[in-house]
Amino acid sequence: xxxxxxxxxxxxxxxxxxxxxxxxxxxxxxxxxxxxxxxxxxxxxxxxxxxxxxxxxxxxxxxxxxxxxxxxxxxxxxxxxxxxxxxxxxxxxxxxxxxxxxxxxxxxxxxxx
Amino acid sequence: xxxxxxxxxxxxxxxxxxxxxxxxxxxxxxxxxxxxxxxxxxxxxxxxxxxxxxxxxxxxxxxxxxxxxxxxxxxxxxxxxxxxxxxxxxxxxxxxxxxxxxxxxxxxx
Numbered sequence: 001x002x003x004x005x006x007x008x009x010x011x012x013x014x015x016x017x018x019x020x021x022x023x024x025x026x027x028x029x030x031x032x033x034x035x036x037x038x039x040x041x042x043x044x045x046x047x048x049x050x051x052x053x054x055x056x057x058x059x060x061x062x063x064x065x066x067x068x069x070x071x072x073x074x075x076x077x078x079x080x081x082x083x084x085x086x087x088x089x090x091x092x093x094x095x096x097x098x099x100x101x102x103x104x105x106x107x108x109x110x111x112x113x
Numbered sequence: 114x115x116x117x118x119x120x121x122x123x124x125x126x127x128x129x130x131x132x133x134x135x136x137x138x139x140x141x142x143x144x145x146x147x148x149x150x151x152x153x154x155x156x157x158x159x160x161x162x163x164x165x166x167x168x169x170x171x172x173x174x175x176x177x178x179x180x181x182x183x184x185x186x187x188x189x190x191x192x193x194x195x196x197x198x199x200x201x202x203x204x205x206x207x208x209x210x211x212x213x214x215x216x217x218x219x220x221x222x
Contacts, residue, residue, distance in 0.1 A: 033210075042117075042200065042214040043156070058209070090155060099144065099163075102210060104155040 003027070004105035006091050012111045013081050021076040021108050023091030031094040032074040033058075033102065034066060036087040043090065049074055081112045115139045115211035119201050124219045125191055133186045133199050133216045141206020147175050147186045148200040150215065156200055160186070188218070196220045 004025045013019050025032065030051045035043040035058075045058030049068040063085060065077045074093075078085055091105040116138040125131040137145070144163040148156035162168055162177035162184060174187040188195055198215040205211060 035212075040214055043202075043210075043212040045209060045211075048209070059211075099161045100204075100208075101146070101158050101161065103158065106155050 004091055004093055004103060006089075006105040006108050008108060009106070010109040010111075012113065013078075015082055015112055016080050019078045019081055019110070021078075021089055021091075021110070023074045023076070023105060024072050025074075025091075025093045025105075026072060027093060027095070027103070028071060029093035029095055029103075030071065031096065031100075032068065033092040033094075034064070034074070034076045035090045035092065036060065036085075037090060037107075038087050046076065046089075081110075083112045086110060086112045115203065115205060117201055117203055117211055117213035119199075119213040119216045121214070122217045122219070124221060127191055127193060127220055127222050129191050131188045131191060131218060133188070133201075133218070135184045135186070135201035135213060137182050137184070137201070137203045137213075139203045139205045139211060142179060143204040143206065143208055145175075145177055145184050146202040146204070146210065147173075147184075148202060150198045150200060152197070159199075191220045193220050193222070 007022045033048045034046040047066040049055045089108045092102040094100045094102045119135045147159040150156040160175040167176045172189045177184045200215045201213040202210045
C-alpha cells in the first residue's frame, strides 16, 4: 500500500546527542513537510520542501535541519538534542492536486532526557 | 502570525449530532481543512472547503464562511469510533497549513 513511512517509531535520546528521523514516501509527491505535535499546541511546521533539492523554514525551525536529495526521502536532523525537543514528529506530503491535501506518516515519538 | 481557535473538548452521546466550531485569523486564505486524529495515530484527512457553503461527505459535513473567518465540522449519527481529536487547519497566503490545537470529542454510550 502506497504511503508515508517514518522511522524510528519511538526513541529515547540523551541530551546533546545527534538524531536523524527518517521519512520516506512512495506516492511521488513533490512537497514534503515536518511537523511537531505538542499537547495543547497542535501541529507546528518545522521545515518543508516544495520539490527535491529545495527546502524552507517553517514556524519552529531552530535546532533542526533537513535535506531533500530525492523525491522520496526527507530526513529531519537534530544536531544536538535538547529536552524541549521532546515531542511527536509527523512527516507529511502533499499531492499537488487542486486541494493539495497533506497526508501524514505514522509519527515518531521522541523523548530527550 | 496565525490564530486558529477551536474548543478543547466536547462530549456527546452515541447517535447524536456534534458541531465543532473553528474561527481563524490568518495572513491570506487558500482553503480550510479538517483532519481526524485518533489517540496515538496520524491525522487523517476529512474535508476541504475553499468556497463559502456546506460540503457533505456521508455522516460528516463541513461549512465555511470566509467573511466571518469561521468554519464548523458537523458529525451526525455519532458512533463510538468517532471518539478522536478533530483538527482545523487553514492554508494561508504562503500556502502553508496552520493548525488549531484540536478538539477532543468523546462519544458516550
